[in-house]
Amino acid sequence: MMQGEHISQEDLALYAMQALSPEEALAVRTHLAECALCRAELAELSGDLALVALSVEQHPMPEGARQRFLNRVSADSAATTQQAVELLAAQEAPRRATRTTAIWLPWAAVAALVIAVVSLNMKIASLKEQLSEQSSTALKLEAESSHAQQVLEVLTAPKAQRATLTASKVPAVPTGRAVYLADRGALVLQASNLEHLPEGKTYELWVVPANGASPIPAGLFRPDATGSASLVLPPLPKGIPAKAFAITIERAEGSSVPTAPIILSGAATGV
Numbered sequence: 292m293m294q295g296e297h298i299s300q301e302d303l304a305l306y307a308m309q310a311l312s313p314e315e316a317l318a319v320r321t322h323l324a325e326c327a328l329c330r331a332e333l334a335e336l337s338g339d340l341a342l343v344a345l346s347v348e349q350h351p352m353p354e355g356a357r358q359r360f361l362n363r364v365s366a367d368s369a370a371t372t373q374q375a376v377e378l379l380a381a382q383e384a385p386r387r388a389t390r391t392t393a394i395w396l397p398w399a400a401v402a403a404l405v406i407a408v409v410s411l412n413m414k415i416a417s418l419k420e421q422l423s424e425q426s427s428t429a430l431k432l433e434a435e436s437s438h439a440q441q442v443l444e445v446l447t448a449p450k451a452q453r454a455t456l457t458a459s460k461v462p463a464v465p466t467g468r469a470v471y472l473a474d475r476g477a478l479v480l481q482a483s484n485l486e487h488l489p490e491g492k493t494y495e496l497w498v499v500p501a502n503g504a505s506p507i508p509a510g511l512f513r514p515d516a517t518g519s520a521s522l523v524l525p526p527l528p529k530g531i532p533a534k535a536f537a538i539t540i541e542r543a544e545g546s547s548v549p550t551a552p553i554i555l556s557g558a559a560t561g562v
Contacts (some may be wrong), residue, residue: 298322298329300409307337436475465518467555469536471498476529478509480522482538482555485514491543494554496522499535501559506537511545533559 298306298319305311323330357482467482480496488494494514497506510525538555539546 297326298332300332300412301406303329303333304406304409307333326452331436352353357422369509404409414534463518465505467536467538467557469496469557469559471533471536473532473558474530475529476527477524478522478527479524480510480512480520480536482512482514482520483518485520487518488540492540493543493545495539495541495545495549496525497537497539497549498527498531499537501532501534506549507531508545508547509536511541 302311302315302319306316309316311319323333377514391478403476463484465482465484465486467480467537469478469480471478478498482494485494493511495511498509499506507527509527512520512522514520535556535558537549537553537557539549539553541550
């Protein structure tokens, strides 16, 4: 009878039609006295029952028909009166049966209708829950399919840029790149990841001549906060081809001869 903390719709409908046993009806009345929600549900069901009952066409006997018929019969003979009474009784019996049937048949139809509606509502609720679950699953599959399609497009796109990543060196290794024109005595150096030097120390660039002569000092420099430094067009003699370039750490005023160790070095290429 109870659904959770409330009376089921089917039992409320049977209670409204006075179709419950006395014990069941007492239990329903006790619950209704404390439950506003079930009282509201009962009121709505009672209204529905009344509307269905009123929708059935009734055919009661016309008012005064019985009395008019008896008055007419009383004017006849006793034998005729007896026959008329018997005839009237025979005619009224089907009418009473018809009225009784007309009264009770609508309520039977209402009971069947209410039970069918309750069952249908339960089926609809179950179908809605199943549909919601299927819709959620479909949306998830659609999202997964879309994601997979995007991954495939990235992997197969002709214009996609590709790179191989390797572990970075910690700390970063100092590097330098020198560009030198011997006939002009012009040199440009760009260095990076250099270590910071204490006060009184500096980096010095050296040009190692291709003819085996002593290294030529090419300029002094100190890196910035990021370890980067540059040396642009230091004063150098013209026409001395280079075999290599080197960087050392010297005193702040520089040196005329490289001091070991050599921090960076590289062979010169080209003519």
